[in-house]
Amino acid sequence: MRRVMLVEDEDLILQGIRCIIDWEELSMTVVSMVHNGKEALERFRENPVDIIVTDVEMPQMNGLELLEEIRKISPETRCIILSGYEEFAYARAALKLDVEEYILKPINEEQLRQALIQASEQLDEIERKKAEDLEDKIGWHKLLLGKLSSEEAAEFYQVLPPIEDGKKVYTAIMKIDTGSVESQGGMQIILSEIQGQSHEIRAIYLSPDTLFLLLYADRESGDGEAVEIFGRLQNDLESAHGILSFLSVASPIGKYEDLAEGYKSAFKMQRYRVLEGYGSCIAESYIRERKTQDVVIDETLLRKMILQKDQEGALHYIEDLFINNLKSGVSVDVLYQLALKLAVFLQDIKSEYKLGQARNFQDLSEMTEKIYQADDVFGLKTIFISEIVEVITCLHMEDSQYTPVVKQIMEEVQRNYREDMNLKTLSYKYHMNASYLGQIFQKEVGCSFTQYLSNTKNKVAKDLILNTNMKINDIAREVGYPDTSYFYRKFKQCYGVSPASLRSIKKY
Numbered sequence: 001m002r003r004v005m006l007v008e009d010e011d012l013i014l015q016g017i018r019c020i021i022d023w024e025e026l027s028m029t030v031v032s033m034v035h036n037g038k039e040a041l042e043r044f045r046e047n048p049v050d051i052i053v054t055d056v057e058m059p060q061m062n063g064l065e066l067l068e069e070i071r072k073i074s075p076e077t078r079c080i081i082l083s084g085y086e087e088f089a090y091a092r093a094a095l096k097l098d099v100e101e102y103i104l105k106p107i108n109e110e111q112l113r114q115a116l117i118q119a120s121e122q123l124d125e126i127e128r129k130k131a132e133d134l135e136d137k138i139g140w141h142k143l144l145l146g147k148l149s150s151e152e153a154a155e156f157y158q159v160l161p162p163i164e165d166g167k168k169v170y171t172a173i174m175k176i177d178t179g180s181v182e183s184q185g186g187m188q189i190i191l192s193e194i195q196g197q198s199h200e201i202r203a204i205y206l207s208p209d210t211l212f213l214l215l216y217a218d219r220e221s222g223d224g225e226a227v228e229i230f231g232r233l234q235n236d237l238e239s240a241h242g243i244l245s246f247l248s249v250a251s252p253i254g255k256y257e258d259l260a261e262g263y264k265s266a267f268k269m270q271r272y273r274v275l276e277g278y279g280s281c282i283a284e285s286y287i288r289e290r291k292t293q294d295v296v297i298d299e300t301l302l303r304k305m306i307l308q309k310d311q312e313g314a315l316h317y318i319e320d321l322f323i324n325n326l327k328s329g330v331s332v333d334v335l336y337q338l339a340l341k342l343a344v345f346l347q348d349i350k351s352e353y354k355l356g357q358a359r360n361f362q363d364l365s366e367m368t369e370k371i372y373q374a375d376d377v378f379g380l381k382t383i384f385i386s387e388i389v390e391v392i393t394c395l396h397m398e399d400s401q402y403t404p405v406v407k408q409i410m411e412e413v414q415r416n417y418r419e420d421m422n423l424k425t426l427s428y429k430y431h432m433n434a435s436y437l438g439q440i441f442q443k444e445v446g447c448s449f450t451q452y453l454s455n456t457k458n459k460v461a462k463d464l465i466l467n468t469n470m471k472i473n474d475i476a477r478e479v480g481y482p483d484t485s486y487f488y489r490k491f492k493q494c495y496g497v498s499p500a501s502l503r504s505i506k507k508y
Helices: 011-020 037-046 063-073 088-096 109-137 140-144 150-159 186-195 223-241 256-276 284-288 299-307 311-327 332-352 364-373 377-398 404-416 423-429 434-445 449-467 472-478 484-495 499-504
Strands: 002-007 028-034 051-055 078-083 101-104 167-176 201-207 210-218 245-249 281-283
Touching (some): 002 109, 011 028, 011 109, 028 037, 037 063, 063 078, 078 109, 101 109, 109 186, 140 150, 140 256, 167 186, 167 256, 223 281, 245 256, 256 281, 256 284, 256 332, 256 377, 281 284, 299 311, 299 377, 311 332, 332 364, 332 377, 377 449, 377 484, 404 434, 423 434, 423 449, 434 449, 449 472, 449 484, 449 499, 472 499, 484 499
Parallel strands (some): 002 028, 051 078, 078 101, 245 281
Antiparallel strands (some): 167 210, 167 245
16 A cells, blocks of 8 residues: 655645545555644654655645655655646746646646556556666575675665564565466556555565565464455455466564565475465465375285276376375375375386386486476376376287287277277278177277277377467367367376366476
């Protein structure tokens, strides 16, 4: 909220100015109402404001004299002059003092409102340029990482408003889901929403998808209130603009010298995005309530299902493994421990059966990188579901001895999977009974012809989803599914996730 001081020697006019403007709508609050320039200057020295609206002719110190003194203290403060005199000398003096607007009495409500909006926008621009100048010189990152001297850090603290008595500051990191930001103006939209909040929140731009936020709260307020305030901001961004974010809120600080510590705590909590997902806001008390425990994976059971090509059983086990660990309220370290154990387990199977050379499998380092890049648990599960399906499919092809006719059918599927193929037409081609051919195929391949054809289509579709920018509808047609909704159903049956969800873990 921008802080405003009103200065007018006539009390009726002073009260009128206070009442004709909807200050809350403009994200402003009137903190001082005084009757002369001398009193206004004293108030400003005690409690600086962002915008001053002042009359010209007043006792003890007139408006122009007041602004001259204000400019010595704070060149950035925006000023609006009210006057009953349409004299060029006044206007010329106002120009020299960088006055936002010179408004003649009687006051036009809309003119004053527009002048206040312009003043606020000018302050936004001044703050942005200040931040950019400091960013060019050293960078907020170095400040927040505690790598600046006290003298260098003091330059940054001056950009921020003073922490008043009875106040404390909650530090938070907002991670933005860039996929939900439709335009280049996304960050500006977010900053505008922050400015429009009823509580004072300052934003420090760190990267295209990250803001460091400062919430100025009363000293007696609790962590729950801070989470609630940030949660309302998240809801406003999502409901009005479809922008998703994840917020981690550190314990409050009482002085800016502790900013680095607050940033460190908030940054550490960002790992919980994989558990909670975008749209969530957590405080440090949330982490203290999470449990740390050992992760138990029944490797014997999972290995048996994979080697027996029980794809459905293996995928259900993975689903159950993640869900049960989440239900127990574990810490994020437990989740990563689970994921890394699974990655090593799959790597052992691929090494034991020499599958690494046969297909484009991910090695352990690639899987580890994807684990730590995953946005949520859903993305983590997708990594393992996709890899297990690939392992089972590869094992099918590697350890089976196929009769010539089955080999021919499999090769034909690989070549012509886009076509409308079925076992009946193939049985005519190979002069065999359709029922008997189906039995042979099921026995040797381990699945029905229809399932094998579907798996082949879905494998090609998966590669296109992860390695191209083709639209999902176009991919469906490319692999032989004219009906996109049918493609979605068959793909999800195969991999346990929808095509769109699989693409969401790929960073283009």
